[in-house]
Amino acid sequence: MHENGGAADAEYLSERFSTDADDAAGSWSDYLYRRQGSVGLGFGAGEFNSDAYAQNVGQFQVVRFTSGALDYQRSRRDVRCDGDNSYRLLIPLDGRFMFEQGESREVFEPGRVCFFHWGRPLWMTHSETISALILTVPERSVDPARAETGPLALDEKRPLVRALRSQVRTLVEEEGWTAADFSVACTSALTLLDGALNPSPGVGSGRRALDAERARRLIEAHAHDPRVTPEAIAAMLGIGERTLYKVMRSSGYPSPGALLRTIRVERAHRRLLVALPVDMDRIAFEEGFPSTRRFREAYREYYGLTPVQMRARVLGTRAQPGTEAPESAVS
Incomplete structure (x- = not known):
């Protein structure tokens, strides 16, 4: 049987966002819910503002954002409400933040790469303004067993991880994307991620x-x-x-x-x-x-x-x- 899979209705979409001057906290909360899902936010007493640039083709999504000091917490209730078992790749561009999931806690700054499960509780905080990229990794777009056991912090000493970081940056730094080109570039990033999560067994002797x-x-x-x-x-x-x-x-x-x-x-x-x-x-x-x-x-x-x-x-x-x-x- 000849079977064709059409993709004529796939669309490349982009959106720029800035927090509402009259309700910066509320507008950022609404934006995160729309782009990522349920997450609790803890705002400090000072002035807050944020902006973002999002691109996507279906579930392939990358967002570049800048955010003032903030606490993020994704609870078990948030996870149950979403039913989203995808993953995220978080790449700092400027500033530093602390991230915790399960038994792992790491401090991230430019040069490091954070990989985490959106379908599990998490906590993230930064006391300064940060800029970062966040790539959605659709469920089962990388090997599930590799993703399940993947580290919170990828090994930045590996050339493959540096290539992954560069590929994700390309998604937001280049212009003129079409749906086909953007999906190819995202798939290339996920191939690099899959490799970074699955180092081949070392060749022994004998x-x-x-x-x-x-x-x-x-x-x-x-x-x-x-x-x-x-x-x-x-x-x-x-x-x-x-x-x-x-x-x-x-x-x-x-x-x-x-x-x-x-x-x-x-x-x-x-x-x-x-x-x-x-x-x-x-x-x-x-x-x-x-x-x-x-x-x-x-x-x-x-x-x-x-x-x-x-x-x-x-x-x-x-x-x-x-x-x-x-x-x-x-x-």
Whole structure:
């Protein structure tokens, strides 16, 4: 079945905001609720003002903001009211703030990157004016297991984290965005984030560790070929399939079959989250799936939604008539 995912109704939107001179606190509270969700604010006795510049395509959103001294608290009640299980990336541009979530508490200033779960209580405070970027990370747009265990402060010594910071800044510093270009740039940032949350197991010493690393590289290089199976990878290495499973497991990798599926479905996912029409059959074939049906099955098992449903949720598009297969065909 030929299945197309339309994205003609995806829109790039931008908005500039400044607090109301007559009700600065109230207008900032309303703006945060509209752009981010429920959060309690603690204003000091002094004068407060803030401004922001927001851009989005569906759930892909980045906001550059400047804010006077303020306390933020997202309670369990706020979390329950929103039902929002997405994440946020917070990048300071000027000033410093303290952030706490769960058992983690960190002080952030320019050069650091904060990664946190919007679906959990949090607390943030700054006693001075700060400027920062906040990128919405839609639910399941990065690997859920990696996001669940991700650190509050990403390791700024890693080049990948510095590249991530630079990519998010590009989103607000460049002009002339279209829906397609903005979604590509956001997807690129999320790919960097996914990598920053998932450092590869270190290559140990010994023959098994080297075989596992060679196997991983072969799987990544050949995942687009539907003819490639764990048996084929083992043959390329000159070892038995059972031995391949053992060396992968002992080195901390998933099984060869699971790694193949994960690489294929994640690569397809990145291609889907671009605000352009896509051909599901072509994506399935080019990313190594034997059929479009198998692609949809693997995608729904991994992300909890069909490809068309995910595009509609993240990009804010409507599924076109005839683009979604019946549930019986993908169950």
